[in-house]
Amino acid sequence: MSGESVRGTQGEDRHTYSREESRAIRRRSLRLLGSLLRPFRKLIALTAVVVVVSSALSAIGPSLIAYGIDTALPRVISEGDWVPAVGITIAYLAVGGGGAALLGWYVVLIAKLTQSVMLELRTRIFRHTQRLSLEFHEGYTSGRIISRQTSDLESIQELLGGSLSELINAVLLGVFTLAALCLLDWRSGLVVVSMGVPLALLLWWFIVQSQKGYRATRVVSARLIVQFVETMTGIRAVQAFRREKRNDREFAKVSEDYRVANLRVINLFGVLDPGLILLGNISIALALAWGALRVLDGSLAIGVLLAALLYVRNFFGPLEDVAMFLNSYQAAVAALEKVSGVLEEEPTVEDPAHPVELGSVNGTLKFDNVSFGYDEHTTVLNDCNLKILGGQTVALVGTTGAGKSTLAKLIARFYDPSSGRLLLDGVDLRDLSSTDLHRAIVMVTQEAYLFSGTVAENIALGNPDATAEEIQAAARAVGADEFIMELPDGYDTDVNKRGGRVSAGQRQLISFARAFLANPAVLILDEATASLDLPSERLVQDALQRLLADRTAIIIAHRLSTVAIADRVLVMESGRVVEDGSPQQLISQGGRFSHLYRAWKESLS
Structure with a gap:
């Protein structure tokens, strides 16, 4: 519908x-x-x-x-x-x-x-x-x-x-x-x-x-x-x-x-x-x-x-x-x-009647004349043509309402484009089964929602068949193992409703471990470090690099410290990509990203 x-x-x-x-x-x-x-x-x-x-x-x-x-x-x-x-x-x-x-x-x-x-x-x-x-x-x-x-x-x-x-x-x-x-x-x-x-x-x-x-x-x-x-x-x-x-x-x-x-x-x-x-x-x-x-x-x-x-x-x-x-x-x-x-009500995003087999995933994304609006009166993205290579870490920056989260939601297929195609390794996302899609693409949001149950059970959402050793390895990889072991029952600690027993930053680290365990080809981080204070953010920078290694990564962040680890930066304005290049290239060009970067550096001093 x-x-x-x-x-x-x-x-x-x-x-x-x-x-x-x-x-x-x-x-x-x-x-x-x-x-x-x-x-x-x-x-x-x-x-x-x-x-x-x-x-x-x-x-x-x-x-x-x-x-x-x-x-x-x-x-x-x-x-x-x-x-x-x-x-x-x-x-x-x-x-x-x-x-x-x-x-x-x-x-x-x-x-x-x-x-x-x-x-x-x-x-x-x-x-x-x-x-x-x-x-x-x-x-x-x-x-x-x-x-x-x-x-x-x-x-x-x-x-x-x-x-x-x-x-x-x-x-x-x-x-x-x-x-x-x-x-x-x-x-x-x-x-x-x-x-x-x-x-x-x-x-x-x-x-x-x-x-x-x-x-x-x-x-x-x-x-x-x-x-x-x-x-x-x-x-x-x-x-x-x-x-x-x-x-x-x-x-x-x-x-x-x-x-x-x-x-x-x-x-x-x-x-x-x-x-x-x-x-x-x-x-x-x-x-x-x-x-x-x-x-x-x-x-x-x-x-x-x-x-x-x-x-x-x-x-x-x-x-x-x-x-x-x-x-x-x-x-x-x-x-x-x-x-x-x-x-x-019917889902607006439905599984295809005859899904295409995805096989091994390289993680290359292509926007082919993609336009999108949440209703017929508003256009958020307009004729977007963009290619993101497999294994590339891309940061999306821009003012609020520029279309960054919308772009991420389209990649995660929470919505389908109003027109145009969004391709993963040359296959339209609409032709993929939900199983293949969710295996290939994972999104970590700012909310970092935890369900009632143990820490281990929450991490295992990324891979329900994972062993205890694999769960702990995922937590260690993102720097979450240390605080988890300090909890009353370690990995068996019940986080209570919505994660009430752990801080916002710790919830985010658990969500990182969940994503690491899922091992997707494409990982989207939508303001995923926003809940972390500066010491915690510095703590997870190395973990983020390990999390993003060997996979396509889309990072939406206002904190430019997170953007610094990206191979490529896309600056968005009014639903369009207005700047595209490496962080160093865009800083030297003196454009929008350069102004954002200088303002961020001044805020640190």
């Missing part, structure tokens, strides 16, 4: 849809739901049979009571015959017990189905979001992704595991109850049917209004999660720049919006619940009045009247469950729309 699609998915969090857009989103959500349920057809069929039989047994009870009062009890009084009474009691217990047992089985089956579906959906979201290109993740905030995996999935699980099962049971019980009532006393059945019009109007009003309300709550809920996650993730910057009070105000505003949105939905229930109770009471009153008149003239037995009243009550009683389902349904539908939107 294009970047427009990415922005469109995020827009679902705050966009008012046209009718066509709403239909498209609904179809997309139904496709997702169908794909999730399809593998469990047999389990769904068994669950359906169990709940149908259970509901049918539950609907028989009042008819047995009517028979007991009108037939079995008079036999006991007039003839002393207890057989019908005992029989009807046993039948009532058997029907009630059987219905309860089947209902219990139904609860177990629906729980099994729900957990299976949620496992598939949760795994699918995680797997899919990992596969999506960097373009998606740079445009889609982490808070929204977390919202998809947490609150949205919880809403869907609540629907499938609780409210939906209650709805199915309530609807089936209502259908069987109405059918039994009409068979027992069709006139009382007419009372219930006559309440269908106001009942339908009430439920339709609630569905329309709650759909709007729940979409609003999902939007504000996502904003709430985003606000919290981003504040906690950037807590150092928050405290460093004293943003606590401002963040308090912003979070309070979003929390207030969330409270108001939820109150709007709750107010809808303030109309629906009393409305259902009122319609139920009116129906019971009408059935009782009409039935009492017929009992007086002898056309209706007392037992039948009692059974009819029980049926009327049983018909309206489960409607409360329908209301609760509508509550969960609207929340789940809104959540399903968001989740299906993410799952509809």
Whole structure:
């Protein structure tokens, strides 16, 4: 998908849809739901049979009571015959017990189905979001992704595991109850049917209004999660720049919006619940009045009247469950729309259908009329023609926004060129499999992210099959072994979340060791020494030279001490290479790089 699609998915969090857009989103959500349920057809069929039989047994009870009062009890009084009474009691217990047992089985089956579906959906979201290109993740905030995996999935699980099962049971019980009532006393059945019009109007009003309300709550809920996650993730910057009070105000505003949105939905229930109770009471009153008149003239037995009243009550009683389902349904539908939107996204950088075998890699890179922009309105690189020979160390310098990191991202194939070709050893990067590409090209960023786990496990990301000796050798090669051995458990030290047990400079050294172990043909260092202080930077200069030896290296750095080890310097300005040569050549020419170099030397003195 294009970047427009990415922005469109995020827009679902705050966009008012046209009718066509709403239909498209609904179809997309139904496709997702169908794909999730399809593998469990047999389990769904068994669950359906169990709940149908259970509901049918539950609907028989009042008819047995009517028979007991009108037939079995008079036999006991007039003839002393207890057989019908005992029989009807046993039948009532058997029907009630059987219905309860089947209902219990139904609860177990629906729980099994729900957990299976949620496992598939949760795994699918995680797997899919990992596969999506960097373009998606740079445009889609982490808070929204977390919202998809947490609150949205919880809403869907609540629907499938609780409210939906209650709805199915309530609807089936209502259908069987109405059918039994009409068979027992069709006139009382007419009372219930006559309440269908106001009942339908009430439920339709609630569905329309709650759909709007729940979409609003999902939007504000996502904003709430985003606000919290981003504040906690950037807590150092928050405290460093004293943003606590401002963040308090912003979070309070979003929390207030969330409270108001939820109150709007709750107010809808303030109309629906009393409305259902009122319609139920009116129906019971009408059935009782009409039935009492017929009992007086002898056309209706007392037992039948009692059974009819029980049926009327049983018909309206489960409607409360329908209301609760509508509550969960609207929340789940809104959540399903968001989740299906993410799952509809396609990677903008995809593996080729028929990849070219790369073989041994020399590391020669060629930009052939490459142009690129992050959107259709902005061009970052324009007709770039550039060749980097295998084994050459090239430094990219220039002002912020000159296009250095964009150039590196294209080489790492985080993005594809808008036009032109980027070749590795004469092969278009778009024709390489992801396995070959990641084996050949590795990028070390300024962030130097460490995952929860041991130091050794983090280094081994560069080569999961590496032995302990190879891991330690990689660490020694970049000068990381000494500080690692001073950690509490050496290479087995748990770095904690995001590398909290090691300093920024030490994290960077671990990332260097990871890259060294990966042994790529092309290595990209994107501001990779920015986290190091001057003593640490001097310490790793030799390690950097060992790291960069015998491979093509692209170094993006503002610190010209790092640039000094380069064979070649490319000075970029407004997406173009404006100077190209060795560091000594460019210094002697008196151009942009020469001015940067003099300014750097003066800063040291």
